Amino acid sequence: MIFAANFKMNHTRASTKAYLDALNQKLASKRSEDRVFIFPPSTALDHYDGDFTIGAQNAYPEKNGAFTGEIGLDQLDEFGIKTILIGHSERRDILGEDQALIAQKFSYFKSKGFEIIYCIGEALEVREEGEDTVMVHLLSQFKGIDLAYEKLIIAYEPIWAIGTGRSAKVEEIASTHSTLKKHFDRPLLYGGSVKPANIKEITAIEGVDGVLVGSASLEVESFTEMIFC
Numbered sequence: 001m002i003f004a005a006n007f008k009m010n011h012t013r014a015s016t017k018a019y020l021d022a023l024n025q026k027l028a029s030k031r032s033e034d035r036v037f038i039f040p041p042s043t044a045l046d047h048y049d050g051d052f053t054i055g056a057q058n059a060y061p062e063k064n065g066a067f068t069g070e071i072g073l074d075q076l077d078e079f080g081i082k083t084i085l086i087g088h089s090e091r092r093d094i095l096g097e098d099q100a101l102i103a104q105k106f107s108y109f110k111s112k113g114f115e116i117i118y119c120i121g122e123a124l125e126v127r128e129e130g131e132d133t134v135m136v137h138l139l140s141q142f143k144g145i146d147l148a149y150e151k152l153i154i155a156y157e158p159i160w161a162i163g164t165g166r167s168a169k170v171e172e173i174a175s176t177h178s179t180l181k182k183h184f185d186r187p188l189l190y191g192g193s194v195k196p197a198n199i200k201e202i203t204a205i206e207g208v209d210g211v212l213v214g215s216a217s218l219e220v221e222s223f224t225e226m227i228f229c
């Protein structure tokens, strides 16, 4: 199983370090086949030792240059970061990233050999149109994305389940994952209100290879409870 923590705009450099120290101790007894990813805010990127992978929540698809407010390859290289999250709905919807920019980021970081966690997801009004419409929407978010990339992990995160406390139902996750998996042979994570109370039933679903967790990953006790569920 893959357990990925997306801190979003939470935690500081100091609190990330304290979190990772505590996480590291707990991970001493982790199942060797499980993988743990942490995506801290960019100000907390650093070299950290431990049985986990640190990734960037975002970066601009250039080495360096005149891109005010962004970080690029040079800033990630400084800390040996080789993992990136791309396509999160908050970046698509709040920061206005379109599919062309997302695909550009994908191609750039693929060319640099990054492991990419690529997010897709639909809004509630799309879900309400039914599974066929959901699929058309989700597949449109693969435009320009090489689904055969060997360092690709896909994360399905229905927007209506993110930060709402209301995860998608087991049947919805099972059916969406099984249809999505006809289109690629890569690990597929579920994200959206994953928490200790529902981790067992979500990770038991066929076609779920792991979880991408926001709110419930912010406390190290809660995140490790899920890893050891």
Ligand SMILES: O=C(CO)COP(=O)(O)O
Binding pocket: 006, 088, 157, 161, 162, 163, 164, 165, 191, 192, 193, 194, 212, 213, 214, 215, 216
């Ligand atoms: O967006 C998410 C992870 O990327 C999910 O967030 P929540 O776990 O807070 O719903």
